[in-house]
Amino acid sequence: MQFNLIARFLLCLCVFLGTNTYAEVAVIVSAKNSNTTIDTDTLSRIFLGKTSNFPDGNQAIPVDQTEGAVARESFNEKVLGKSSSQLKAYWSRLIFTGKGTPPKESGGDADVKALVANNPNLIGYIDSSAVDSSVKVIYSF
Template identity: 70%
Template sequence: MMRLIKSLLISSVFLSAFSYAEISVIVSSNNHNDSLDKDNISRVFLGKTKNFPDGSQAVPVDQKAGSSARESFNTNVLGKSSSQLKAYWSRLIFTGKGTPPKESGDDLAVKKLVAENPNLIGYVNSETVDGSVKVVYKF
């Protein structure tokens, strides 16, 4: 019995270590911004600014609702749950003061869009990153 419990505990430790996926915030490799901080990214995705720190236009791209990358991004970068973000954007839309980020599909769809346009910013699981995009923030 003790052996079974010990095996289960060890398994749960390894599984929890592998279940965490690092998320990368990405821009096109043609974008002139080499790094952004959490506040810059949050302001872009919450519609508080429409520009990167260098002055160029910044257009955020969200992953599809319910994706693990989106949930992680919302919590760790924006500091909001999905329901809080829904309420936030509902208020801004109702008052005419903002529109939510464009929603794309999964990691590959976001990476493809961002790679093609230097004004876009998105986030993907880090293992998706290749030379077509540049990582400006990781968590």
């Protein structure tokens, strides 16, 4: 009887914690970048190599977090509409045909933020709790 109560408590705890592990993700650019917002279509096109420009016409260079990062999985699913395996297949085709190069991978939140903050042409995504005045949020989910 006591085992069942403990098991139920642990199950409830896991469910509760599991639903709260997805924090808000912020798409960021340098504070020096003139863009203030971006729509999901343009964002997706930049990260899928279909365009290399921000809405204002300046060059846009995407930066991904390391494979397996929570923010990356969330970004891929919610913005790009693709799983990790679908993206691998997508980029494999483009690389093989010489038609594209995937975004550079650059660690986690701190690494991406540091890179983006120092280059107004870069665009990346981080957990919203990591945002500071060195970067500007142009989209969040």
